[in-house]
Amino acid sequence: MRKIVRAFAPATVANVSCGFDVLGLALEGIGDIIELSLQEKKEITISEIVNGGKISLDPQKNSCSAVIKDILKELSIEIGINIRIIKGYRSGSGLGSSAASSAAAAVAINEMLNLNYDKTNLVKFAMEGERIACGTPHADNVAAAIFGGISLVKEENPLEIVKLPVPDELHISILFPDIKLETSFSRKVLSKKIELKTASKQWGNLASFVSGLYQSDYELISRSMKDEIAEEKRAKLIPAYYQMKNAALKNGALGLGISGSGPTVFALVKGEEEAYNVKKAMEEAFHSSKLNFESFISKIRLNGAEVINSSNEDYYEIYQYKKQVEYCKL
Numbered sequence: 001m002r003k004i005v006r007a008f009a010p011a012t013v014a015n016v017s018c019g020f021d022v023l024g025l026a027l028e029g030i031g032d033i034i035e036l037s038l039q040e041k042k043e044i045t046i047s048e049i050v051n052g053g054k055i056s057l058d059p060q061k062n063s064c065s066a067v068i069k070d071i072l073k074e075l076s077i078e079i080g081i082n083i084r085i086i087k088g089y090r091s092g093s094g095l096g097s098s099a100a101s102s103a104a105a106a107v108a109i110n111e112m113l114n115l116n117y118d119k120t121n122l123v124k125f126a127m128e129g130e131r132i133a134c135g136t137p138h139a140d141n142v143a144a145a146i147f148g149g150i151s152l153v154k155e156e157n158p159l160e161i162v163k164l165p166v167p168d169e170l171h172i173s174i175l176f177p178d179i180k181l182e183t184s185f186s187r188k189v190l191s192k193k194i195e196l197k198t199a200s201k202q203w204g205n206l207a208s209f210v211s212g213l214y215q216s217d218y219e220l221i222s223r224s225m226k227d228e229i230a231e232e233k234r235a236k237l238i239p240a241y242y243q244m245k246n247a248a249l250k251n252g253a254l255g256l257g258i259s260g261s262g263p264t265v266f267a268l269v270k271g272e273e274e275a276y277n278v279k280k281a282m283e284e285a286f287h288s289s290k291l292n293f294e295s296f297i298s299k300i301r302l303n304g305a306e307v308i309n310s311s312n313e314d315y316y317e318i319y320q321y322k323k324q325v326e327y328c329k330l
Helices: 063-075 097-112 119-134 140-147 183-188 196-215 218-224 231-237 241-250 272-289 313-327
Strands: 004-014 023-039 044-050 080-086 150-156 159-164 170-177 255-258 265-270 293-299 306-308
Touching (some): 004 140, 023 140, 023 293, 097 119, 119 140, 119 159, 140 150, 159 196, 170 272, 231 241, 241 255, 241 272
Parallel strands (some): 044 080
Antiparallel strands (some): 023 080, 150 159, 170 265, 255 265
């Protein structure tokens, strides 16, 4: 049993247009760090949340403590653990903020107690953090955060995750508007029933998207990036959404969609230079909203959440923020 463990988990893009609640991908250079330390008092506490905004320090309301409690309860272990959370980006971003923290917490406690849980089991526990954060224990973000790359949630009960191939030239252009959308609210705007014809289109798009990944067929990936389920409803919540989409497509994007529940918008692009061009086009289109925003480009992070080993405390304070400055330009 280790006295102190730190773990990092990446931000994620969920749904990826055609895969509502089943597709997710991990981003480079942005994420959360969780530090766990043993304490004599046999309870779970949270001592600090760096850049946490209004995230609760109450262990009953925090996604990280929920994950750790769930694991300890399953194993009938009673120990005291203090949690320190270093947020790499704002909650309510649509980039899997609660998922990154939940995933890092699962990986950290697995390492601290030498539990040897596999990644699928870690996703299962991290889903409890998602339930606390947004009321629904969905796996798309946490699966991508833990497995890395592009992941497909084949089934949640029993949980089965399929890691998909990542074409070498695939890049992502991201624009994060300075507004906040809660996942619970974004889910409420969706229709509770979907026509069979609409569902069939979505299944076809998802299947062809996966096929495009395996073949590195960028044109097929592009033709498959259609959201028949959520885009029309959620686009109304994001200023200048269709202006950004049109601009991105005109400048070479394979497709543009809403990351998770929003408000972040992402575009898949073939090539790094092309990704910068698409990002610039998205920025210019969004200027009409007169809102602040952040934007960056990223490759897909092939590795998921991982334990961090370093004795330099400053590393934990600035790790992901330095990374963000490299990518994010206001």
